[in-house]
Amino acid sequence: MKALVKEFRAQGACFAMAGERVGDAPCLAVADVGIANGTGPDVAVESAGITLLRGDPVGIVRARKLATATLRNIKENLFFAFCLQRSRCAHRGGHPLPLFRATPGPGDRRGDD
Secondary structure: OHHHHHHHHHOOOOOEEEEOOHHHHHHHHHOOEEEEEOOOOHHHHHHOOEEEOOOOOHHHHHHHHHHHHHHHHHHHHHHHHHHHHHHHHHOOOOOOOOOOOOOOOOOOOOOOO
16 A cells, blocks of 8 residues: 555655554555544554544545635735735835836926926
8 A cells, every 4th residue: 555655646646545543554654644533543643644533534524624724714814914014015105105106206306397
């Protein structure tokens, strides 16, 4: 089984392994995502990246949805933090900084000639 995981990784594929026995521990450690049942032996639980507390396989789907939602939340927070930082930097000099330099800058004088 460990050779199969290495073969998938050599092809560039991601590999997730779910197991609960002592024999599954090496594959759980080598896989990109190792999922162990919390009621299994300690060696399997320690080798896995994710541990399901109950023996319910639906927890795998729940963990995937949670990971996707967490990454989406992180990306949204970074986007809004960037926008907020941009707006704060723009107003530090007292003049709003346009995105496309459509307004004259402080060195441009008009009508003083």
